[in-house]
Amino acid sequence: MSDDVITELAVHDVRFPTSRTLAGSDALNLDPDYSATYVVVRVGEDGPSGHGLAFTNGRGNEICVTAVEALRHHVVGRSLSGIFDDLNGFWRSLVRDTQLRWLGPEKGIMHMATAAIVNAVWDLEAKRQGLPMWKLLADMPPEQLIAAVEWSYLSDALTPEQALDLLRERREGMAEREEVLRRTGLPAYTTSAGWLGYGDDQMVELAREALDEGFTHLKMKVGGDPDDDLRRARLLREVIGPDNTLMMDANQRWDVGEAITRMRGLAEVRPWWIEEPTNPDDVLGHARIAEAIDPIVVATGENAHNRVMFKQLLQAGGMGIVQIDACRVAGVNEVLGVLLLAAAFDKPVCPHAGGVGLCEYVQHLAAFDYLCLSGTQEGRLVEYVDHLHEHFVDPVVAEGGRYRTPLEPGYSVELHPESITRYSFPHGAEWTTS
């Protein structure tokens, strides 16, 4: 069993200087350097390695690295089979560390560091079994999936017994769906055209390119000057025509009343959803906005920091689209809980992606959701941004506006060793020679 024990946990501070081009700029994130707190775990002496990351925006990535170090003693020395025999026990040992818990609880840097570790451990198991993450999850008995989730604080919305029933019911037709998935992949939408830092011409050109590539759903950033937002939105609607779908993202820019006013002003271009119209912690605010701007749907989740926030946003009617993120909540275990909540409340999951590694991650989560929970691709799209994929060993592939289903073993966020070296902060060549 020596190759079953985790003997090593390494963590790297990897940063890509994306702020030099303003890709990824929005109303609140003006100059992101897409970065990763990158974790590698290893079993045995020459055993396989598992790779996980938490996405950050540049400065402060070193804080998240320090947080991973603080969690190391819960990981190194444990057996992988022991972890998978008691998945929630493992998760709790990280999240409920009796002293570290105060620093959250269950939010922010501690939770993101936990995500990087938890995801690396799942990646390792998937690689040992020779399965892509989505397939590892889909093949797990419903009982084991349920046992991976932390159920505390959820019982007023969903109990483990109800969730188990749901998973069992939805097994029907899974084999057929897997065949569809392998053949046709997953529907995607693109944010590449509509960044706030881009001029009108660049936006139009990129939108045309996206249409040519086969995208039918495009998202634009809003939250700037109202006239600018409307001009850009009209332009984009004109370019994509009446039959394609336009979505909007305000990146938390507005107060509650302002969000309502502003979205009424943009309703003429018929956006499907408005994403993060206000502060991500504001459950009651999201509910009020959703009620006021119907039929425009409120989408949120990339900054919903744990399962208790998702629970409330669903209970209150403030989350019409569930935008899970793979490494804001504490890794696969907590995402499973959120996917179960979304299914119980019958709300579509459209994962947040972009950044670095997020597309690689969430394709697996969306595939699992399709196979085991939603049972449909209708109204389910995965965000796609064509950026930084070249650094990954098994990058996502988008074709014709769809993600191709990943078939290599693991969770797909393993970086090329050269990329880690070159972009390590502050001593990598990219940071010392520029």
Add this chain to the structure above:
Amino acid sequence: MSDDVITELAVHDVRFPTSRTLAGSDALNLDPDYSATYVVVRVGEDGPSGHGLAFTNGRGNEICVTAVEALRHHVVGRSLSGIFDDLNGFWRSLVRDTQLRWLGPEKGIMHMATAAIVNAVWDLEAKRQGLPMWKLLADMPPEQLIAAVEWSYLSDALTPEQALDLLRERREGMAEREEVLRRTGLPAYTTSAGWLGYGDDQMVELAREALDEGFTHLKMKVGGDPDDDLRRARLLREVIGPDNTLMMDANQRWDVGEAITRMRGLAEVRPWWIEEPTNPDDVLGHARIAEAIDPIVVATGENAHNRVMFKQLLQAGGMGIVQIDACRVAGVNEVLGVLLLAAAFDKPVCPHAGGVGLCEYVQHLAAFDYLCLSGTQEGRLVEYVDHLHEHFVDPVVAEGGRYRTPLEPGYSVELHPESITRYSFPHGAEWTTS
């Protein structure tokens, strides 16, 4: 103006080995080592220094220290007068750092690190003016207080104009109240008796001591075995008699339904409040519990991570007692916003204290609230725990169940240099010789 520029920001990792005695143990924090991310700012070469801290539970304090370092560039080189001319501008520069913001936003480690810095800057200004913090705040024109608060995301509950009216209205009688404050201090309650790690005999003995010292309000920890909780609660009620007041603290132990059941089972001992009955992020859950267990009041706030959470808990009716914490939200600026919200919703403020330095901090906030907002001491108590005060240059003094009003300049959390040296982690004598 050279003595107006902040030339130095030092940060220390200070930890007290409180887990050796189980003081401070509760349902979720089993073995805290009360710790401080301790910040010192200085102006000029031989100028005065300002001292602030963020309280943590031991492990992970180094992460918060790293977060302070990441914020240093927003502080060093700024003029103190410039900061106080635009208090919210200063706060925003820390909280809205375009790259660091992703790590919260506005929550967890980043927010706690910000609190330590912001509080140190206020301490420095109070010392330069020769005023205790409460007096610095009370003497500020209402316009300047309003200008210290970040108003985004609050307008659906309270606008700056409404808050300004409130502050102006409540000026009346302030001089008389200040006289009362200086003469009689502030009412306190004690948690010293009821820690979960203590046996029945120890609890009874400590409760008797507290009554002898003049306390009329005692709080006990609950959330253990139901029979144990009830036995301990009956015992405590018996010791304190029918006329004193008993409060309870569940430290987030229960799900929503469980909290309701458990508090109905404890209602016979007539607790005034139940504190943190469930997850601190669960706004809707707190509201449901509050409605179900009336007339027992729901108290929360020590883990409410920012003003948006306080806003919602008040809007939803889930926060009957507002338990502000001086360094979980981002320092004095954000606490001011929360105090204004509490006043607008007419809910009493009973600050969270204990730990290390929290009593020293919150006495100033409670005094300001009494002078400028609530106007009464009725139903307003400050938590008191008799622990670790000997490490402070100007420690709190409790007499006859009340805090004596602090009169020395500053915010009272300056540690003795010997305490910093001895308890610095990991190289201080306390950690190397034991």
